Amino acid sequence: MPSTREFRRRIRSVKNTSQITKAMEMVSAVKMRRAQAAVAASRPYADKMAELVGGLARLTATTDELDPLLVQRPVQRVGLIVITSDRGLCGALNTNVIRRSARFILEQPVPVQTMAIGKKGRDWLVRHGSEMVAEVSGLPERPSLVQVAPITTLAIDGYRAGRFDRVDVVYSRFVSTTRQEATRQQILPVVPPPRTAAAVVDYLFEPDPATVLSRLLPRYVEVEVYQAVLETAASEHSSRMISMHNATQNAREVARELTLSYNKARQDGITKEILEIAAGAEALKAS
Secondary structure (H helix, E strand, O other): OOOHHHHHHHHHHHHHHHHHHHHHHHHHHHHHHHHHHHHHHHHHHHHHHHHHHHHHHHHOOOOOOOOHHHOOOOOOOEEEEEEOOOOOOOOOHHHHHHHHHHHHHHHOOOOEEEEEEOHHHHHHHHHOOOEEEEEEOOOOOOOOHHHHHHHHHHHHHHHHHOOOOEEEEEEEEEEEOOEEEEEEEEEEOOOOOOOOHHHOOOOOOOOOHHHHHHHHHHHHHHHHHHHHHHHHHHHHHHHHHHHHHHHHHHHHHHHHHHHHHHHHHHHHHHHHHHHHHHHHHHHHHHO
16 A cells, blocks of 8 residues: 555645646636637528528529539549647547548548648648648637638639539537537538528529629638637537536545545554554563
8 A cells, every 4th residue: 555645645646636627627618608609609690691692592593504613513532621629638529520530531432632720630630641731720719710711712712623523521510518519511512501481582682693692602611611610619618628627526536535545544554553552562561
């Protein structure tokens, strides 16, 4: 059994760890609320954009020429945008996204070129020899659309130039504080969302629906990728908060168990000393 000094050292170390994880939990809770607010604020805009794109696509479906971003063609090359966090300590969040990305890459019978947003996904793609054509990392706590635009522009230009015949994005979708889902979504070619009753509105477009749609489609793709980045940020902070909370609880439980073991070892030492004193007294009395 370890000595009482060793027990004290381990208890002090575990308590210090619990203080660190508790502080990280509180910081993540603040960041989580901000990230959730950003996601909640951007979702209505993204939904309305999708509704408008769907309506315009149906209006222009009867024309002879479709916008290049709407054209479906045989898939010979695939582009994949992998969105992860820059830091760890957030549970299985990045692992689930990477696993989903790896499964998608293995399922494709054609070459896959990857684009990474976040260091964790970038590092995994580099380690496994993926054909990575671009990466963005070091995004601030509140990323802007401009900071994500390089990846989106590369995907759009690559699709128009024929370097990609399809582009997907894999990210962590924020469902709730305790639930995040690794999600794959096709962003190119653009598939207009299904028509809903709320979308039946008679708009007047200037100069014409086809021109408006051609200007709107790149913005729509940018918003979809940006929304995925915001969803991943909210998922990251939520998952890290839960992970640090569990780590704090585990550290406190370990500290309690070590304290019990320490008290038992100290009691055994005191008992042993008393027995030695008693034995010495009996030996003196006998002599």
